[in-house]
Amino acid sequence: MSVLELSTPRVAPLLQGALRDPIIWLILLIFAVGALTSEYYLTALNIENLMRSIAVIGLLSLGMTVVLLTGRIDLSVAALMIFSVIVGVVVMAEIGPMLGSRWLVRGNTYAGPIVPVILIALTTGIAVGALNGIGVAYFKVASFIMTLVSLTALRGFNYVLTNGHPYYLKAPLYSWIGDSKIVGIPVSFVIFLLVLLALMGFVNGSMRGGRFYAIGGNEKAALYAGVKTQRYVVLAYAISGLCAALAGIIFTARLKSVDAPLAAGYELTAIAIAVIGGTALAGGIGSPWRTLLGSIAFAAGLNLLAIWGVGTWYQNLAIGVVLILSVGLSKMSRKKTQA
Amino acid sequence: MLKLSRRYLLKTAATLTVLAAAPLAIAPAAAEESVHSIINALIKKYSGEAKAGMSNGDVRALFEKDGFRDYLDVYPVGELAGGFVWKPGMGASFVGPYSKLQIKSPFTDYLPLAEGPVLDHNKKYRIGLVFHGFNHPWLISLADTAAWEAKRHPNIELEVIDAEFDDNKMGQVIDTWIAKQYDGIVLWPNREAPMGPPVDRAIAAGIPVVSLDRRTSSEQISSEVLGNFYANGLQQGLYLKHAAPEGNIIFNRKDLGSTADSIRTGAFLEAIGNTPGYKVLANYHTNSQRTLAFKSTADALQAFQDISVSFNTGGEEAMGALDAIREANRLNSAPGGKKMMILANDDAREVLKEIKAGNIEMVSPYTPLIGDIGIRAVVMHIGAKAGLNEALPKLIMTPNLPMITKEKMNIEGIETLTPDEWPYAYGPAVAG
Numbered sequence: 001m002s003v004l005e006l007s008t009p010r011v012a013p014l015l016q017g018a019l020r021d022p023i024i025w026l027i028l029l030i031f032a033v034g035a036l037t038s039e040y041y042l043t044a045l046n047i048e049n050l051m052r053s054i055a056v057i058g059l060l061s062l063g064m065t066v067v068l069l070t071g072r073i074d075l076s077v078a079a080l081m082i083f084s085v086i087v088g089v090v091v092m093a094e095i096g097p098m099l100g101s102r103w104l105v106r107g108n109t110y111a112g113p114i115v116p117v118i119l120i121a122l123t124t125g126i127a128v129g130a131l132n133g134i135g136v137a138y139f140k141v142a143s144f145i146m147t148l149v150s151l152t153a154l155r156g157f158n159y160v161l162t163n164g165h166p167y168y169l170k171a172p173l174y175s176w177i178g179d180s181k182i183v184g185i186p187v188s189f190v191i192f193l194l195v196l197l198a199l200m201g202f203v204n205g206s207m208r209g210g211r212f213y214a215i216g217g218n219e220k221a222a223l224y225a226g227v228k229t230q231r232y233v234v235l236a237y238a239i240s241g242l243c244a245a246l247a248g249i250i251f252t253a254r255l256k257s258v259d260a261p262l263a264a265g266y267e268l269t270a271i272a273i274a275v276i277g278g279t280a281l282a283g284g285i286g287s288p289w290r291t292l293l294g295s296i297a298f299a300a301g302l303n304l305l306a307i308w309g310v311g312t313w314y315q316n317l318a319i320g321v322v323l324i325l326s327v328g329l330s331k332m333s334r335k336k337t338q339a
Numbered sequence: 340m341l342k343l344s345r346r347y348l349l350k351t352a353a354t355l356t357v358l359a360a361a362p363l364a365i366a367p368a369a370a371e372e373s374v375h376s377i378i379n380a381l382i383k384k385y386s387g388e389a390k391a392g393m394s395n396g397d398v399r400a401l402f403e404k405d406g407f408r409d410y411l412d413v414y415p416v417g418e419l420a421g422g423f424v425w426k427p428g429m430g431a432s433f434v435g436p437y438s439k440l441q442i443k444s445p446f447t448d449y450l451p452l453a454e455g456p457v458l459d460h461n462k463k464y465r466i467g468l469v470f471h472g473f474n475h476p477w478l479i480s481l482a483d484t485a486a487w488e489a490k491r492h493p494n495i496e497l498e499v500i501d502a503e504f505d506d507n508k509m510g511q512v513i514d515t516w517i518a519k520q521y522d523g524i525v526l527w528p529n530r531e532a533p534m535g536p537p538v539d540r541a542i543a544a545g546i547p548v549v550s551l552d553r554r555t556s557s558e559q560i561s562s563e564v565l566g567n568f569y570a571n572g573l574q575q576g577l578y579l580k581h582a583a584p585e586g587n588i589i590f591n592r593k594d595l596g597s598t599a600d601s602i603r604t605g606a607f608l609e610a611i612g613n614t615p616g617y618k619v620l621a622n623y624h625t626n627s628q629r630t631l632a633f634k635s636t637a638d639a640l641q642a643f644q645d646i647s648v649s650f651n652t653g654g655e656e657a658m659g660a661l662d663a664i665r666e667a668n669r670l671n672s673a674p675g676g677k678k679m680m681i682l683a684n685d686d687a688r689e690v691l692k693e694i695k696a697g698n699i700e701m702v703s704p705y706t707p708l709i710g711d712i713g714i715r716a717v718v719m720h721i722g723a724k725a726g727l728n729e730a731l732p733k734l735i736m737t738p739n740l741p742m743i744t745k746e747k748m749n750i751e752g753i754e755t756l757t758p759d760e761w762p763y764a765y766g767p768a769v770a771g
Contacts, residue, residue, distance in 0.1 A: 040518050040519045040520070043518055045517065045518040046515070046518040049511065049514045049515065049518060052514075053511060056507075106409075107409070159595070162596075163405075163406075163595065164594065164595025164596040164624070165406070165595070165596045166530065166531070166532030166533070166596060168532060168556070178536075251507065254507075254510070254536065255506070255507065255510065255532070255533040255536055256532075256535065256536045257532035257533055257535070257556070259506070259530055259532050259533060259596070260596075261530075261594065262506060262507065262533065263507065264504075264505070265505075303515070306500075306511070306512065306515045307515060307518075307519065309498045309500075311499075311500060311501065312500060312501050312502065312503050312508070313473070313501070
């Protein structure tokens with residue numbers, strides 16, 4: 001009798017399923033190779049670095065996963081993550097003088113209260129995400145086009161609102177988000193885990209969340225079954241916007257500043273991670289949990305290459321190869337399932 | 340006891356190396372005024388006049404709109420470390436390890452380190468150089484000089500990483516080197532703001548950090564090897580004032596907020612701000628890209644028939660502008676049928692070729708060949724941390740370099756050099 005058979009009936013299938021998953025083995029392999037080849041790979045400091053990397057790209061990818069589940073795409077996430085924080089600072093910088101205070105001080109340092117900045121950033125993320133969703137769902141603009149236009153416009157807005165200058169964000173709460181730890185775990189990673197748990201509960205654990213799969217699997221069938229597909233598409237984009245804003249807050253908290261050109265191209269990383277995690281670009285397949293695995297595999301692999309001192313050109317090459325393999329494996333496994 | 344005496348010997352050796360170079364560096368200073376000092380005095384003069392007010396409304400409006408004063412006021416202008424005096428012809432020649440091009444590096448005698456092992460000869464020193472742009476001639480040359488200096492010292496192990504213009508990636512590279520307990524870090528930051536926190540983390544971990552050319556927002560950084568952006572923009576302005584008391588200018592500028600744009604363009608505006616004859620026709624940000632500069636100049640040529648000056652914050656922009664002007668057959672379309680004046684920065688070989696041909700009027704050299712200073716500086720900081728030598732100053736100014744013009748000229752005391760007198764040009768050779 002194997003160990004797995006001895007386990008509780010609920011845990012055993014989960015564990016067996018996990019062990020059959022190539023991405024779990026890939027992650028274990030990366031960590032094993034890392035531990036064997038570098039004395040620095042499993043140090044507390046490097047693991048912290050790893051968790052911080054996962055937090056930002058993981059949040060972007062989680063939002064992307066929800067949109068991809070509906071069979072659509074969101075190219076605006078990276079631009080939005082910066083835009084939302086910039087809006088937060090700019091709005092507060094305008095409000096300050098109305099209240100008799102100057103919150104943008106010399107050197108473009110934001111010296112006002114930071115909680116409203118965070119709240120405005122989150123609201124902006126949701127609002128822009130919802131606008132994308134409305135364009136896609138109600139005005140029938142192709143999601144690729146709609147979000148590409150948003151990406152371009154938001155990048156432009158980022159420059160217009162900042163006039164090309166960075167805003168420094170040095171508030172203690174912001175530094176705490178960027179640099180502090182809770183029982184050894186970076187705050188940014190804790191935030192990522194909380195969002196992951198919430199999304200797992202909603203997407204995989206609720207009837208409403210299941211509708212994302214239904215829409216991505218067969219939108220017409222979902223519509224005829226009475227699902228208000230348009231609302232769910234808007235909701236998916238709003239969730240993506242919220243995740244992007246959260247990623248932006250974590251990202252800029254680490255850099256203690258926000259600057260218009262930051263995070264260029266991160267939308268492609270978010271798509272890559274979702275795909276590595278097994279989310280189908282055609283929709284209907286994937287989960288936040290698997291996106292977590294994709295994020296870990298992606299960040300741990302890159303971190304290992306960095307520890308080895310491998311140049312970024314080769315790192316990019318490795319990403320490309322892993323991505324092609326992931327898509328190939330995912331197609332093969334889907335064919336197998338259908339057969 | 341043995342440890343103490345070895346440390347003493349190393350410290351003495353390091354101090355002697357620095358002192359051996361010092362008399363060479365200090366002696367000529369007394370003999371004549373250096374280019375560096377002449378240009379610094381002109382910076383002071385024009386900056387003071389601009390602060391008192393700019394009579395040219397067009398120039399003043401642009402200067403104020405983009406907040407140049409904030410940047411110019413904090414950009415250091417000062418003397419060279421160790422009393423060094425640079426003269427044309429100084430430096431070392433070698434083949435760039437990355438570009439495989441023949442290089443003459445101008446400042447190899449600045450803060451010199453003797454060839455051979457450094458500091459503790461029995462220790463291996465791991466140094467990381469992170470920059471952006473292994474696909475850009477200026478930046479490859481920067482890495483070339485750093486790698487050359489590192490190779491001269493067998494106990495230095497240099498890791499060079501291209502962060503591909505992603506500030507966050509550069510921060511992650513630095514964090515990885517902190518985890519790997521590197522001995523020193525040299526960086527070329529693209530933007531100031533986002534690179535401060537990673538540098539502060541490295542400093543907090545006890546790793547000396549030296550930035551090259553551009554600045555970070557860190558106040559803890561060990562040293563900043565600063566280029567001569569102020570001298571660049573100022574000399575473009577001085578040349579224009581010398582060549583034409585009036586003109587309609589179009590601007591091809593780098594990213595708004597980058598040090599290169601803020602200081603060069605700001606210094607140019609300071610220099611011409613009290614001359615009433617100049618008019619700002621158009622202002623573009625072409626982000627160091629030749630294709631964007633080409634496009635913006637082509638657009639400007641359509642919109643304006645009376646352009647007389649093309650100001651370019653960088654050499655790539657100048658080449659893009661020249662291509663557009665040539666394609667439109669407008670090289671001699673300035674008012675009165677005069678030649679359109681193209682002002683450039685960055686002494687790439689192709690820019691020098693165009694100066695020789697009379698197509699570009701002048702270039703203010705901005706050499707990328709300063710990576711070697713960064714390596715030497717970080718080694719000396721590592722030594723200072725171990726008590727092996729004296730610490731270096733935080734600001735390591737690179738010498739102001741005189742502008743290059745087709746014919747030799749004297750502009751407000753600056754003796755210009757011709758392309759043939761300039762062996763330090765970087766980038767691939769060009770035919771013709």
